[in-house]
Amino acid sequence: MSRIIAIAWNTFREAVRDKILYNLLIFCLLLIGSTVFLQELAIGFPERVMMDMGLAFISVFGTLIAIFIGVGLVYKEIDRRTIYTIVSKPIPRYRFLLGKFLGLQLTLLVNLVLMTVLLLTAIYLAVDETPWHIILAVAFLLLEFMVLTSIAMMFSTFTSPTLSALFTLSFWVVGHLVGDMRHFVLQAKEATVIKTFAVLTRSLPDLDRFNLKSWASYGGPVDHSVIIYTIILGLLYSAFFLGVAALIFQRRDFK
Amino acid sequence: MDGTAVSQTVLEVKNLTKVFRVGFWGKKIWAVRDLDIDVRRNEIFGFLGPNGAGKTTTIKAILGLIYPTRGKIRLFGKPHSDVKIRSRIGFLPENPYFYDYLSAGEFMHFYGQLVNLPRSEKYEKSKELLKLVGLEDAAGIQLRKFSKGMLQRLGLAQALLGDPELIILDEPMSGLDPIGRKEIRDLILRMKENGKTVFFSTHILPDVEMICDRVGIIHSGRLSAVGTLSEILGSSLEGVEVTVSGITDEKAIDSVISRIVRQGDILHIALDDPNNLDGLLRKVLDQGGKIIEVFGHRRSLEDYFLEAVGEEHDDSEVEQ
Numbered sequence: 001m002s003r004i005i006a007i008a009w010n011t012f013r014e015a016v017r018d019k020i021l022y023n024l025l026i027f028c029l030l031l032i033g034s035t036v037f038l039q040e041l042a043i044g045f046p047e048r049v050m051m052d053m054g055l056a057f058i059s060v061f062g063t064l065i066a067i068f069i070g071v072g073l074v075y076k077e078i079d080r081r082t083i084y085t086i087v088s089k090p091i092p093r094y095r096f097l098l099g100k101f102l103g104l105q106l107t108l109l110v111n112l113v114l115m116t117v118l119l120l121t122a123i124y125l126a127v128d129e130t131p132w133h134i135i136l137a138v139a140f141l142l143l144e145f146m147v148l149t150s151i152a153m154m155f156s157t158f159t160s161p162t163l164s165a166l167f168t169l170s171f172w173v174v175g176h177l178v179g180d181m182r183h184f185v186l187q188a189k190e191a192t193v194i195k196t197f198a199v200l201t202r203s204l205p206d207l208d209r210f211n212l213k214s215w216a217s218y219g220g221p222v223d224h225s226v227i228i229y230t231i232i233l234g235l236l237y238s239a240f241f242l243g244v245a246a247l248i249f250q251r252r253d254f255k
Numbered sequence: 256m257d258g259t260a261v262s263q264t265v266l267e268v269k270n271l272t273k274v275f276r277v278g279f280w281g282k283k284i285w286a287v288r289d290l291d292i293d294v295r296r297n298e299i300f301g302f303l304g305p306n307g308a309g310k311t312t313t314i315k316a317i318l319g320l321i322y323p324t325r326g327k328i329r330l331f332g333k334p335h336s337d338v339k340i341r342s343r344i345g346f347l348p349e350n351p352y353f354y355d356y357l358s359a360g361e362f363m364h365f366y367g368q369l370v371n372l373p374r375s376e377k378y379e380k381s382k383e384l385l386k387l388v389g390l391e392d393a394a395g396i397q398l399r400k401f402s403k404g405m406l407q408r409l410g411l412a413q414a415l416l417g418d419p420e421l422i423i424l425d426e427p428m429s430g431l432d433p434i435g436r437k438e439i440r441d442l443i444l445r446m447k448e449n450g451k452t453v454f455f456s457t458h459i460l461p462d463v464e465m466i467c468d469r470v471g472i473i474h475s476g477r478l479s480a481v482g483t484l485s486e487i488l489g490s491s492l493e494g495v496e497v498t499v500s501g502i503t504d505e506k507a508i509d510s511v512i513s514r515i516v517r518q519g520d521i522l523h524i525a526l527d528d529p530n531n532l533d534g535l536l537r538k539v540l541d542q543g544g545k546i547i548e549v550f551g552h553r554r555s556l557e558d559y560f561l562e563a564v565g566e567e568h569d570d571s572e573v574e575q
Contacts, residue, residue, distance in 0.1 A: 008366035010354065017356045085413060088318040089369045091340040219461050253321040255275070 003091050011103020015069060016110075026109060028061040032118050036126050047127045048218075051134055054119035055213045058112065059141055063172060065108055066145040070152030071164035073100045073183040074249065083254055094246040101153060101242060108145050112138055136222065137212035143234035144210035148172060150241035151205075157248040175207030205237045264332070265421050265452045266317065271326035273312050286312040287476045289327070294421070294454050294469075299447050301467035302456040303560065309476040310456035311349055318346055330352040330421070342370060345414030349425040351406055353490055355399035355517075358410055359390055362398060363416070370417030384412040388442065404435040411442060412516050428462050440466055460556050463566035470556075472563060479563045488554045492529040499524065499539050500547040508538040521547070 002005045015021055035050040035057075074097070077083040086096060124130045153169050155164035178201050185197045209230055215222065271290040274283050283441055287309040294300045304310050315321045318326055318333055330334040350439045350567060363381035372380060388408035393401070401409065407427065414422055427443070428436040436459075443453050444466055457463060463470055464484065471481040480487045492511075500520045502508060509515065512535065514525040526532060529551065539546060 003369055003371065006365060010357075010365050013361075014354065069257055081348060081350075082352060082354060084315075084318075084320060085346060085351070085353070085366070085410075086322055086369065088341060088344070088346040089366075090338050090340075090371070091369060092338050138559075231321040253275075254315065255321065 004095050004102065007086075007091075007096060007099025008102035009127065011073065011100050012106045013108075014109040015104070021065070021069075021107075021111075023060060023066065025114070028115060029118055029160060030055055031057045032115055033122060035119070036122050041150070047123050047129060047131060050119070050123050050126060051131060052213070054115075055134065055137055056232065057143075058115045058119070058138060059213065061115065062112060062141055063109060063148060065111065066104070066148040066166045067152050067165055067172070069104055069107065070114045070149040071156045071168065073104060073153055074156045074245075076162070077163050078254060080255075086175040087254065093250050097153065097157075097246055097249055101149060101238075104149050105142075105146060108142060108149070108160070112145075136227070137215065140210045140212045140230060143230060144207055146234055147175075147205055147207065147210075147237040147241070148156040150238040150245070154241045154245040157245045157252065171205065175205045176211070178204050179208040206233075209233055211236055263296050264293050265296050266292070266454060267327075267329040268292040268317065269314070269327045269329075271313060271316060271328065272324045273316055273321065277349045277361075287316070287473075290473070290478050292478065292481065293472050294452060295450055296420075297450055298468040299443060299453045299466055300455070300464035301470045302454065302459070302473065303458065303463050303470055303556075304456070304473035305458055306475045308458075310427055310458075310473060312476075313473070314346075314423055314454075314456060317423065318344070340517035342417060343420045345416070345419035345422040346424075347407075347410040347414045347424045347427055349429065350403075351410035353398050353406065353409065355412075357398065358395050358397050359385060359401075363394075363412065366413045366416050372417060380416060385409075386417050387415070388412045389438070393491055401572040403430055404432070407431060407435070407439065411439070413558070415446075419451070421452045421454065424453065426457055427455055428457060428459055438460065448562060460560060464556050472560065474563060480559070484556065488556060493554050494552040495526045495529050495532050496548075496550045496552065497524045497526065497532070497535060497539075497546065498522070498550075500543045500545055502539060502542055502544040505543070507542050508535060508544075527555070542569065560570050 032054050036055045038053055040046070041049070043144055077086070077100075083096075087093060114133060119134070120130055120132075148168060148171075152164055152168040155167045159167075181197050181201045185194055185201065188194050188197065212222075271286045271287055271289055272285070274285055274513070276282065277284055290309070292300075292302075292313075292314060302310055302313070312321065314322045315541070317330070317335060319338075325455050327424070330337075330340045354365075357365065360381065363385060364377055367377035367514065382391065382394070385394055388411055390405060390408055390412065393405065393550055398406065405429075411427065414424070427439050431439065440462060443455065446453050467484070469481070469483050470487060471489070472479045475550070499522050502522055505515055505517070505522065506522075512524050513527040514521040526535060532549070536546060536549075
């Protein structure tokens with residue numbers, strides 16, 4: 001376990017020493033800060049505008065980190081041959097993958113905490129209220145980013161970063177349409193269409209399950225079972241994609 | 256093989272074959288063919304071959320970085336696929352590239368964790384090894400500012416973390432200046448003194464001649480020779496050069512001579528057959544001459560290497 005933690009910590013260290021991440025983070029923090037001015041445009045409920053915009057920025061920024069750092073996590077190690085001295089140490093390959101994955105989760109967590117703190121502060125300064133409930137929406141976003149990272153890592157074990165990013169983005173787009181596809185199945189009449197979409201909705205990760213942004217704007221109770229179900233779903237999706245990544249990675253030759 | 260021999264064998268490679276498939280049509284490239292090597296405890300084994308001979312492929316197969324197409328590899332008597340066995344091995348890759356955002360100290364601590372060094376030992380050992388390779392003052396410098404020689408030495412330091420018994424070095428001297436090469440040679444010799452076994456690949460012949468106990472020569476993926484230098488090159492003389500003076504008539508001694516050059520009173524005589532030396536010396540003395548120097552020529556590793564590589568090159572041209 002200590003070796004997985006060492007790899008995770010090193011992955012985190014690599015990310016926080018990367019200037020690109022800082023640039024993205026500063027840009028996103030500025031955008032979140034700018035919601036203070038955007039709320040002036042709202043007709044009533046200015047905090048809703050701020051929450052909507054703020055969560056949207058966090059979502060976009062987190063997705064960018066998860067995909068663009070995720071696709072490079074393994075590929076860069078192979079391309080730069082740093083993997084040679086790691087894999088030749090007494091560490092099973094799947095533990096290396098797990099360490100890299102956890103390192104990126106830590107990076108995402110720290111960034112999301114920073115952005116959420118700023119968003120809450122901005123809302124407090126604007127309307128003198130702190131909508132603590134948005135933390136749940138951010139936590140759900142973190143689950144979505146976990147799934148996206150695992151998908152990105154899976155692709156990066158066998159293809160280039162550009163293709164991996166493209167495939168992961170496709171998963172992200174389609175994953176957010178799974179809910180709509182389900183409605184489509186209910187309304188479709190043709191058997192083959194129903195079957196095709198039924199297969200698709202069952203086999204693709206339903207990423208809209210992690211979307212609590214609308215709920216965050218309006219508030220209201222969330223059932224505990226929904227929270228537990230979503231956490232389990234996030235863990236299962238990630239475990240599946242990481243499992244496939246580990247299988248491919250285990251069989252790879254590092255030429 | 257008796258029990259002692261088994262325990263003395265640290266690395267055993269049998270019939271190792273690796274085929275890569277390249278290009279759209281999956282064309283087969285035979286990187287290594289039916290390779291057999293055994294490396295014994297506390298020896299320095301030089302794995303010699305020209306660029307592209309299959310040295311790195313063999314090393315990667317030993318370390319589990321690539322999967323052999325055929326053949327068996329055993330480390331300390333166990334299959335090389337056993338991950339735990341790697342705690343007894345240190346490895347320096349060719350042209351090492353490490354995480355350049357880390358300082359040398361951070362790098363060593365990280366790798367110390369990877370070989371499961373206890374926290375207290377990790378810092379002490381890192382410091383000790385950085386000192387051993389002459390980088391104690393560079394502990395706080397980021398690796399992106401390191402020169403090639405410094406990276407190579409740092410690579411050696413990380414290979415020694417965890418006190419491994421077998422150290423595998425892929426081209427450790429390549430790209431280094433003569434001082435850097437000597438430093439690495441000295442370090443390898445010190446590893447042997449400390450009871451380690453060293454297996455290193457190189458295409459630099461003098462390095463092998465200077466420090467190796469045994470040598471394996473690989474070319475085009477095949478092992479062409481393995482053994483001690485004297486086993487490979489033979490201990491017999493290939494020719495003799497004799498320098499004499501006081502001989503006025505060369506014809507009196509020329510019956511066994513291959514070549515002769517006169518410089519004033521001095522004669523430089525070359526004998527292709529060393530068996531003729533006794534007869535020549537007797538004749539020189541009978542003629543009242545004086546023997547100044549006798550110098551025997553042995554076959555060098557370079558001669559052998561060029562012959563072996565040259566022959567196989569000719570063969571492969573014929574095959575094509």
